[in-house]
Amino acid sequence: MPSLPADCLSIIFMHFYNDLTTLYYCLLVNTSWCATAIPILWSNPWKYHHELLSNGCLSNDHKRSTHVEYQSLLLLKTLSACFSAESKQFLLNYGIRIDLDPPLFNYAKYCRSLDTYDIDYMLRKAQRNHLCFYTEDTRDFLGVEVYRLFFHQSSKIARLTISHQLPRIYSQIWFFPDTLSCFATLKELSCYEPYTIDLNLLKYIAGASSNIRKLSLDSKLYIHYDEGLIDLIQNQNNLNSLSINNISYGLWLRIANVFTSGNATSLTHLYLKSFDTCFPVLGISELRNLRSLIITCHEVDWSGIANACFPFLEILEFGRYFPSLTILASIISRTNKLLKRIYLSNYLCADPENSGMLFHAIIDFCPNLRYLSIPFNSISDETLEDIRHLLDSCHYLEGFSLRAQYSVRESMEYDKRLLEGDILFNLFIDHAPNTLCNIKFDYSEDEYETTLTFSYAAIKSFLMNWEKQKRIKLGLFIVIEDFNMHTHELHTIEDMLYEYRVKGVLETCKLIPKSPLIFSVRAEDWQRHSKNDTIGFIGLGQMGFRMANNLYTKSNFSLVIHDINKSSIEKFTSLHSTTISQKPIYHAKSPAEVARKASVIITMLPSSPHVKDVYLGKDGLIEGLDNQSFFIDSSTIDQSVSKDVAQKVIDKGARQIDAPVSGGVVGAEAATLTFMVGASTEADFLKSKPYLTYMGKNIVHCGGLGTGQIAKICNNMLLAISMIGVSEAMNLGIKLGIDPKLLADILNTSSGRCWSSDTYNPCPGIMPNVPSSKDYEGGFGNTLIAKDLRLAVNAANDVQATIILGAITQQIYNALSKSPDYEKKDFSSIYKWLNERSGNK
DSSP, X not given: OOOOXXXXXXXXXXXXXXXXXXXXXXXXXXXXXXXXXXXHXXXXXXXXXXXXXXXXXXXXXHHHHHHXXXXXXXXXXXXXXXXXXXXXXXXXXXXXXXXXXXXSSOXXXXXXXXXXXXXXXXXXXXXXXXXXXXXXXXXXHHHHHHHHHHHHHOSOOOEEEEOXXXXXXXXXXXXXXXXXXXXXXXXXXXXXXXGGSOTTHHHHHHHHOSOOOEEEEEOTTXXXXXXXXXXXXXXXXXXXXXXXXXXXXXXXXXXXXXHHTTOOTTOOEEEEEXXXXXXXXXXXXXXXXXXXXXXXXXXXXXXXXXXXXXXXXOEEEEOSSOOOHHHHHHHHHTSTTOOOEEEEOSOOOSOGGGHHHHHHHXXXXXXXXXXXXXXXXXXXXXXXXXXXXXXXXXXXOOXXXXXXXXXXXXXXXXXXXXXXXXXXXXXXXXXXOTTOOEEEEEETTOTTOOOBBOOHHHHHHHHHHXXXXXXXXXXXXXXXSOBOOOHHHHHHHHHHHHHHHHHTSEEEEEEEESSGGGGGXXXXXXXXXXXXXXXXXXXXXXXXXXXXXXXXXXXXXXXXXXXXXXXXXXXXXXXXXXXXXXXXXXXXXXXXXXXXXXXXXXXXXXXXXHHHHHHHSTTOGGGTOOTTXXXXXXXXXXXXXXXXXXXXXXXXXXXXXXXXXXXXXXXXXXXXXXXXXXXXXXXXXXXXXXXXXXXXXXXXXXXXXXXXXXXXXXXXXXXXXXXXXXXXXXXXXXXXXXXXXXHHXXXXXSTTOOHHHHTSOOSTTSSTTSGGGGTTOXXXXXXXXXXXXXXXXXXXXXXXXXXXXXXXXXXXXXXXXXXXXXXXXXXXXXXXHHHHHTTOO
16 A cells, blocks of 8 residues: 655644644654654644543543643653753753653644743653652743753744743743744734733744634733733734733724724734723724624723724623613624624613613624624513514524623512513523524523513423424523522422433533522411412313313412312312322312412313302402412403403413313313413413413414404314314215225325314214213213304404305304203204204114
């Protein structure tokens, strides 16, 4: 096999730069491979120590530290073997004997990265282990020779980091004769502790280096010698990245003058941090090629970038104080739609009423956004709508962070909706792009010490839906003052999160309370079954009984129930008698008592008069509500009645939605119902979803109040028409001699397929566990379907809509509802009625 050229091997091996094991194996193949791998491994000899410490390759911290220490000793021993005879003699004069033969390769010449901390760490570990020397003075002499080795042997230092305070004896190392040629190849320079730098060093580097691309400096003590820094910046031909921490007002003005003088075209990354008051951002508008702009300052005069244009900007981050929304939106609109990351830190100093301006700019000009982090001091319905549009528009969004900031506007009226995490969860379930994998809600700055309601039910529902949609693994972070999770929820939350991590739904999940005491609160210190622990349910008929059962068994809520039929109450409590001690079931004597015991109340009632009586009558719900009450009416009633009742509830300070259902008794039993929700706000719809999820499979927002009822009567009219159609087809086919089950199979795989044929077939013996196989007992009664059809016909008359089949179907079911033999039967008994009219009993 012919050997590959050395330059080709080098290109291949560079792909293994981060694969230490593979490169080590390459050393063992042959001399050529070894000679190619060695320069790559030694380009940064401390790189692998850093990875070992950070990645946790070894089982515990002590083993990792011991292993790194051992590697440091081997590294120093190898470097010492590379010392020149002159250096060895110099060290011998100070009692340091090095009797090591020169190695096969001169390793030091391959080094391209130096960090003063790494070298000092190596020397300190050697001193600790009494390797050749015993005092700090002798250690420093050895250190000087290590630096001399690198500067003498390596002429291509590309990265220099001065991140450790060096002894005074080291000051001479920067001015060794060979150092100047090493600095000529510098591409990156970082100085994190500037007080360790000789006053002339920056000028010295400025004179030697003209191709530095990345410059990171802490300018804390540059006040008296910033001339060197100005020279260093001004002398670079291709400076791409500039990062200055603790920059002063005066120093920035001098740097800005460099940019305005024409040295701005190459700069693509700028990071500034300052503690000065009214820090000006002059000169930044000249940096038109910026790809990232990060400014973290206490107070800033933003007028310098009010009209700035950054057509290539990809990263935009501002700290505690950032521009007005007008300036911010203007900057975003001039980015040529390339922004991928927007991070706004702690305090929103703009009018919250104009937050839509920011959202609209992001929606219109950030189609490629990957990460967004923004603070709020209020979330209105308009803001929720803006977030929804943003999630719908940013198809590549991977991370979203939302932080509440009450402290910004202490005079602002407190907005309770900000506290309902259920709303935010459901917003992300319905509208988040498939790329989203990190969500963070941060309420740690809540100065009012209120709580964000992230209930167990909300988190569980969120994760169930995330899993159902087969999304990618999620990182979920919640940082809040307190969790509004009650005693039994606190005991189960960790198990639930672990379950979803095992399932692969969660990559990680952190619930971070501002105070850890939340998890040490004793159970007896809580009101064990508070109003927020309990859901109210009124109406335990055929549908309501099964819905309430799913709600109770699948959630961690206690239940308070009411029904005028005492036998239904007794049946329900008897069914769950073994679990009463864990999650009580209260029997309320009136709807008003239900409202006093529960903050969320669901009603499932037969007709409009029943709903009006339960809500508005004597001892009705309206007499027991407060401003925390939230009502979900799943009854199918007249739209006008629904809206009228809801408005009276809202006028009393509570909230209400209509959420009629489809799916019948079978769907109620299996918790696969479809809820058609009419809600006046998106927030009300989103709040209802966690509760409805326990009882249904599809939850659809139809529009404002009453629209759920519209969808329901249209659906039920079609349902009744199709049930008659299926009954007639089955009756005809059987009379013509075809096998009933075969005919049903054909219908269910052909164009005649519908819910009445494949899920609720009206012919006895076709399907088990449906009313037709139980003599049409239970299920959806003829009286109820007749009522729904009457609502549909009346609504059609009101708007002059023609419904020929609907009107005929209403007449048929009206007749059945008045027949003593069919009044209490399921509406699929139409098949039996047709059979009897055909002459069969």
